[in-house]
Amino acid sequence: MLAIQKKLTNTFYVILGLPSTAMGFGLSIQIAVLSWILSTKYGLDIHHIGIVWAAGPIAGILGQPIVGLISDKVWFMGGRRRPFIIIGGILTALAILALPNIDRINDFLGIGSMLAVAITVALTLDLAINISFNPTRAIIADVTPDGTPRTKGYTWMQSVSNLFGSLAYLMGALIGNYALIYIGAVVVLAFSIVPMFFIEEPRELVKSEATG
Helix, strand or coil: CCHHHHCCCHHHHHHHHHHHHHHHHHHHHHHHHHHHHHHHCCCCCHHHHHHHHCHHHHHHHHHHHHHHHHHHHCCECCECCHHHHHHHHHHHHHHHHHHHHHHHHHHHHCCCCHHHHHHHHHHHHHHHHHHHHHHHHHHHHHHCCCCHHHHHHHHHHHHHHHHHHHHHHHHHHHHCHHHHHHHHHHHHHHHHHHHHHCCCCCCCCCCCCCCC
């Protein structure tokens, strides 16, 4: 365990909040660009775009509780949250990169339905984000003591995540949505993977006094 984790320094709290920030950033990118790119680049009408967006709630309903339960019980790749954070981050980055390339994916696979590919990409993006959302929050509880330190962990997480979420919309307005997509994919990937080198998960979870 690194000294910054033992001492629970502010630097460690920032690092601890980056995986959740990555997922929030990915979600902000989706909100900022999905309808825009489907209508302007691919010419989908508002009804088809609504169908694509419907994939999100389905992914959330299925993904978050299932992954949350599984991640409490498993241990591999050096952690119980780490695998879902890394896998979710990689899938999220790839799905973001797929957004401006739906036409190429459609042509390469020979599917012949832009709507079907768009729904698949949107569903993959939502599912990837939902795979990681619960683990990125649970890991904070896993590595911080109950009480003020844990509250501080979630406060830092929310602050950093809100900052980058706002930054996503600002980037789209100032440098364009395409730049946001490609820069955002790198940010999501980095914030999902790099923090895992600085966070050591406990093998056994300790229940708080409140939960027995």
